[in-house]
Amino acid sequence: MPISPSPPRTPPRRKTVIAAGLLCGILAVLVTFTDRRAFFSPLSIVIVAAIGAAAVLLQLQFQNESGKRKIHPPLWLDLAGVVFAVGALLAERLHWGIQIGQALALLAVASFAVSSVIILRMVRETE
DSSP, X not given: OOOOOOOOOOOOOHHHHHHXXXXXXXXXXXXXXXXXXXXXXXXXXXXXXXXXXXXXXXXXXXXXXXXXXXXXXXXXXXHHHHXXXXXXXXXXXXXXXXXXXXXXXXXXXXXXXXXXXXXXXXHHHHO
């Protein structure tokens, strides 16, 4: 009696769809309840970059539920991004000047972006 091949199993995507919907909802709330002047602030760019980095980390977590992949995000780079973001937040309070605040915001965005690129490259190489 021939054995019929079983259909290939696709992993459930419910969690990833829910997470993507939540992240899109956060971005929608951010855009809806923010006035036009705030989009010229370095802080809003840092927030959007942090949301993007969170999306990449969630994707990594959902793809590694089985524990088969040994992909570790560059923690030092994410921590540097958080430190730069906090510095950008505190630059005005500490009277460091607008240029230093903008530079710190740019460094935070760059840290999150490079970390995300490293993670996505590792995911692609392990597939």
